[in-house]
Amino acid sequence: MTHYLEFEKPLAEIEGKAEELRAMARSSPEMNVEDEARALDAKAATMLRDLYAKLTPWRKCQVARHPARPHCVDYIEALFDEYTPLAGDRAFADDHAVMGGMARFHDRPVMVIGQEKGHDTQTRIERNFGMARPEGYRKAIRLMDLADRFGLPVITLVDTPGAYPGKGAEERGQSEAIARSTAKCLSLGVPLVSVIIGEGGSGGAVAFATANRVAMLQHSVYSVISPEGCASILWKDAEKMREAAEALRLTAQDLHELAVVDRIVPEPVGGAHRHRETVIGAVGEAVAAMLDELQGMDAGAVRADRRRKYLQMGARGLAA
Amino acid sequence: MNWISNYVRPKINSLFSRREMPEHLWTKCPECGTMLFHRELATNLNVCTACGHHMALTPRARFATLFDGGVFTEVPVAEPLADPLHFRDSKRYTDRMRSAQRDTGEKEAMLVAEGEMGRTPIVAAAQDFSFMGGSMGMYVGNAIVAACARATELRRPLILFSAAGGARMQEGILSLMQMPRTTVAVEELREAGLPYIVVLTHPTTGGVTASYAMLGDIHIAEPNALICFAGPRVIEQTIREKLPEGFQRAEYLLDHGMLDRVTHRRELRDELITVTRMLMGLPPAVKGDLPPPLDLAAPEAQPDAPAEDGAEGTTETGDQRPGPKADAAE
Numbered sequence: 001m002t003h004y005l006e007f008e009k010p011l012a013e014i015e016g017k018a019e020e021l022r023a024m025a026r027s028s029p030e031m032n033v034e035d036e037a038r039a040l041d042a043k044a045a046t047m048l049r050d051l052y053a054k055l056t057p058w059r060k061c062q063v064a065r066h067p068a069r070p071h072c073v074d075y076i077e078a079l080f081d082e083y084t085p086l087a088g089d090r091a092f093a094d095d096h097a098v099m100g101g102m103a104r105f106h107d108r109p110v111m112v113i114g115q116e117k118g119h120d121t122q123t124r125i126e127r128n129f130g131m132a133r134p135e136g137y138r139k140a141i142r143l144m145d146l147a148d149r150f151g152l153p154v155i156t157l158v159d160t161p162g163a164y165p166g167k168g169a170e171e172r173g174q175s176e177a178i179a180r181s182t183a184k185c186l187s188l189g190v191p192l193v194s195v196i197i198g199e200g201g202s203g204g205a206v207a208f209a210t211a212n213r214v215a216m217l218q219h220s221v222y223s224v225i226s227p228e229g230c231a232s233i234l235w236k237d238a239e240k241m242r243e244a245a246e247a248l249r250l251t252a253q254d255l256h257e258l259a260v261v262d263r264i265v266p267e268p269v270g271g272a273h274r275h276r277e278t279v280i281g282a283v284g285e286a287v288a289a290m291l292d293e294l295q296g297m298d299a300g301a302v303r304a305d306r307r308r309k310y311l312q313m314g315a316r317g318l319a320a
Numbered sequence: 321m322n323w324i325s326n327y328v329r330p331k332i333n334s335l336f337s338r339r340e341m342p343e344h345l346w347t348k349c350p351e352c353g354t355m356l357f358h359r360e361l362a363t364n365l366n367v368c369t370a371c372g373h374h375m376a377l378t379p380r381a382r383f384a385t386l387f388d389g390g391v392f393t394e395v396p397v398a399e400p401l402a403d404p405l406h407f408r409d410s411k412r413y414t415d416r417m418r419s420a421q422r423d424t425g426e427k428e429a430m431l432v433a434e435g436e437m438g439r440t441p442i443v444a445a446a447q448d449f450s451f452m453g454g455s456m457g458m459y460v461g462n463a464i465v466a467a468c469a470r471a472t473e474l475r476r477p478l479i480l481f482s483a484a485g486g487a488r489m490q491e492g493i494l495s496l497m498q499m500p501r502t503t504v505a506v507e508e509l510r511e512a513g514l515p516y517i518v519v520l521t522h523p524t525t526g527g528v529t530a531s532y533a534m535l536g537d538i539h540i541a542e543p544n545a546l547i548c549f550a551g552p553r554v555i556e557q558t559i560r561e562k563l564p565e566g567f568q569r570a571e572y573l574l575d576h577g578m579l580d581r582v583t584h585r586r587e588l589r590d591e592l593i594t595v596t597r598m599l600m601g602l603p604p605a606v607k608g609d610l611p612p613p614l615d616l617a618a619p620e621a622q623p624d625a626p627a628e629d630g631a632e633g634t635t636e637t638g639d640q641r642p643g644p645k646a647d648a649a650e
Contacts, residue, residue: 163530165550165558170568173578175529175549183503183535202487203499203530203549210500224487224496224527234409234489248492249405258404260493307504311465313497314458317404 003273005062007051014044052269055219057245061227063219064198065161068273070280072099072114072157075197078277079284080105080112086143088135092172095136097128097164100143105155106288111147113140113208114157117198130199131164134177137207141177141184148188153294155287156194156208161226162201181207186306189299193290195265195283196220196252197272212306213290214260216252217279218267222260223250249318259316262290349373365585374522374542374585378424379431379446382481386444386589392435395443397428397466400458405492413490420452429454429484430463434470437479438593438605443471446481449523454484456528457491461498464532468505477515477596482533486526499531506535515599517592520547520570520579538595539579540588541570547578 004012018040021033055063063069076083080103087094100113117130140156147154163174185192185208194211200222209222216222225233227245232238255261265279265286272279294302346355351373361368365385366375384390407413421427429451434443445467447454454460464480471478487495509516518536520529522545530549541547548568556563566572570582583591593605 163549165554167555167559167563167567170548170550170555171576173534173576175547176534176578178530178549179499179503179532179534182500182531183507186500186503186507202496203527206496206499207530210503222493224492225489230489243409247405247407247409248489250493255493258493260497307508310497310500310504313501314400314404314461314491314494317401318406 003067005059005066007059007062011044011047011051014040014047018044048270052271056242057221057248057251058227058242060219060251061199061221061241061245063271063273064217064221066271066273067119068276069198070272070276071119072116072159072197073119074276075157075280075283076103076112076114078280079287080110081107083112086146087139089138089142091135091138093133093135095128095133095139096126097130097132097160098136098139100140102152105291109152110155111143111152112155112157113143114197115160115204115208117159128164130160131162132160132204133164133166133169134172134174137163137177137181140208141181144181144184144188144192148190151190153191153193153291154188155291156192156211158194158196158200158205158209158222159198160201160204161199163204163207175203178203178207182210185210186310187303188306189303191291191294191297191302192306193287193294195287196222196261197283201226210306210310212294212302212309213262215263215265215283215286215290216255216261217265217272217283218252219271220252221245221250222252222255223248254318257316257318260313347375350375367585372543372584374544376449376483376522377585378450379426379448379481382446383431383433383435383444386437386479386592387433387435388437388439392433392444395432395434395466395470397430397432397459397463400462403490404458404494405490407490407492409490416452416490424448424451426451428459428463429457430460432463432467432470434474434476437589437596440593440596440600440602440605441474441476442479442596443467443474443476444479444481447483447528449483449485449521452488453486454482454528455486455488455495456484456498456502456531457488457495458498460484460488461501464502465505468509471509471514472512475512475514477517477600478509479517479519479592479596480532480536481519481521482524482528483521484524484526484528486528496527499527502532503535506532510537515596517595519588519592521545523547525549525551534578537599538581540581540583540591541573541579542585542588543570543582545570547573 018037021037025031025033083101083103085101097115099116103110103112115130116127118124118127144154163178192211193213194209196216198220202224227241228238230244230248231240252261252264256264263286265282268275268278345358347358347361348355349368352371354370366377383392403413426448429448430445432445445463467478506516515537517538518533520533520541524533524547529547546568552563552568573579574582597605
C-alpha cells in the first residue's frame with residue numbers, strides 16, 4: 001500500500017484507476033485495457049513530475065516526514081558492514097531514539113550514529129518517534145569519544161522532529177546534554193560528516209550535525225523550529241504552517257545558499273520514498289566523497305576546520 | 321536660565337534617558353501583587369521587597385550595580401547582516417527590530433562590557449529579555465564571540481548573564497547555527513584557561529540553555545528563574561498532565577544537579593567576586609578599602625552594590641564620574 005501525501009491525492013486517484021483497470025483485466029482476460037492503463041500511467045508520471053518539479057517548502061516538510069522515506073536503520077543496513085550496535089550512556093539508560101555503533105564503511109572502520117524514528121506503530125513507540133532524551137545525546141557523546149580515541153571517523157545521520165519535550169528529559173538535563181553533544185562534535189580530532197536524511201529538528205539536530213561536512217537530501221528540511229511551532233508563535237495560528245515553512249527558509253536549496261549545508265544529494269522525481277535504493281546509494285557516495293575531502297588532515301586540522309566553519313555561520317545571507 | 325538650558329537640554333536628556341523614566345511610580349509585583357514604589361524597588365535591585373521575587377534587570381542596570389562605581393566600558397560587537405532571510409510574518413522582521421530598538425533604547429539583545437568588579441578585572445555579557453525576548457540571533461552570537469575574544473585577549477574571566485526565550489525565529493537556521501558558533505567561542509575561552517561563569521536569570525530557555533548557558537565552569541541561577549529546554553506549556557501538551565509546582569525553576573534544577581548554586585541577587589556580586597578571584601589565583605577581596613562614591617547620597621543615584629554593602633566595590637574614578645545612571649546613558 002502506497003502512502004500518499006496530501007498534495008499527492010490527485011495522483012493517487014489516477015494510479016488507483018490504472019490499478020483497477022489492470023485488476024479487471026486480470027479477472028476477465030478477454031478485456032483489452034492495456035492501452036487505457038498505459039495512458040493513465042503516462043498521465044500519472046507527468047503529474048508526479050509536475051508535482052515534484054517545484055515542491056513548496058511545506059510540501060518538502062511533508063516529504064521529509066514521509067513514513068516510507070528511508071530511515072537511519074535502512075542506511076546502516078545497506079551502506080555498512082559488520083555494524084556492531086553499542087548501547088547506553090553509562091549513567092541512566094539506553095535511548096532507542098538514537099542508534100549507533102562501530103561498522104565498516106568501504107572496508108574502513110567508522111563510528112555511525114543516527115536518530116531513528118521507527119517504521120510502524122510498535123517501532124515508532126519504541127524509538128519515541130526519533131525524539132531523543134538526554135541519555136540519547138549522552139550515548140552519542142560516549143560513542144564520539146570512543147571514535148576519537150581510536151581514530152575512527154564519525155558519520156551521523158540526522159532525522160528527528162526535535163529533542164523530546166518531556167518531564168523526565170528536562171529533569172535529567174536535556175539542554176545540558178544537547179550543549180555537551182554539540183561541544184563534543186566540535187572537539188573531535190577525527191573527521192565528522194553528517195547527512196540530514198529527513199527532518200533536522202532544531203537543537204536536537206544540531207547536537208549531531210555540527211560536522212566538518214554536512215550533506216542534505218534534496219527534500220529534507222533543517223530548521224530552528226517546526227513550521228507548526230513557528231506559526232503558532234508568530235502567526236498565533238498553527239494552521240499557518242505553509243507561510244511559516246516559506247519564511248523559515250528550511251529547504252536544502254536555501255541552506256546551501258546560506259553555506260549551512262555543503263552539498264545537496266538529489267532525489268529522483270517522486271522523492272526518496274519512491275526510490276529508496278537509489279537514494280541510499282547516493283547518500284553512501286556523498287558520505288564517501290565528504291570523507292575523502294577530509295583525508296589526511298590531522299586532529300588539529302579537522303578541529304580547526306570545524307571551528308572555522310561554525311565561526312563563519314551567518315556571514316552569508318540570501319539574495320533579495 | 322536661557323532657552324538652551326530650558327529647551328534643548330531637556331530634549332537631549334529625554335532622548336538618552338527615556339528608559340530610566342518611570343512610567344508609573346508604582347510597580348506591581350507579578351508574583352505576590354504587592355505595589356512597590358519605584359525607588360524602593362530600584363534600591364532593592366528590582367527584587368520584590370515583600371516576596372523576594374526577582375524581576376527582570378536590563379543589562380545596563382545590571383552592569384551599573386555589578387561594576388565598581390557602576391563604571392564600565394562597552395566592548396564593541398560586530399554588526400551582523402540585517403535580516404538575512406528577508407523574514408516576514410504578520411510584520412516585517414526589520415519593523416519588529418525597529419520597534420524593539422525604539423522601546424528599549426538598545427541596539428540588540430546583548431550588551432558586553434569590561435571593567436572591574438570588586439577590583440577584579442572581568443569581562444561581562446548580559447542578555448536583555450526586554451529586547452525581543454532576549455532571543456539569540458546573529459548579533460547575540462557576535463556578542464558572545466566578542467566577549468570570549470576580549471576575555472582571552474585581556475586574560476580575564478567572563479561572566480555571562482543569560483535571559484532569553486531561545487533562538488530568534490526570524491533569523492531561521494542562522495540563529496540555530498549560533499548554538500555551535502557560541503560553543504566554539506566558549507571552548508576557545510576554556511582552552512585559554514580562563515573561567516566562564518554563567519548566571520542564569522529568569523527565563524533562560526530553548527537553544528540558549530542548550531548551548532552557551534549550560535557550558536559554564538560554574539552555573540549560578542537567580543531564585544525561581546525558569547530554566548529549561550522545552551517550555552512547561554509544550555511539555556504539558558505533550559505528556560497531557562499537570563506539571564509539579566516549581567518544575568524547571570532554579571531550585572528544582574539545583575536539586576537535579578544542573579546548577580552549582582542558587583543565589584539571591586543581593587549576594588550575587590560578592591559571590592562572583594569570591595569565585596572569580598579564587599579561580600584567577602588572586603588574593604581575597606579587601607572589603608572597605610575605599611570610600612563609597614560621593615554621589616551615592618544624591619537622591620537621583622541609582623541602586624548600586626555599594627549602597628547595599630557599604631564600602632565594598634568602589635572605584636578610584638567614583639568621585640570623578642557622574643552616577644551610574646548618567647553613565648549608563650552614555
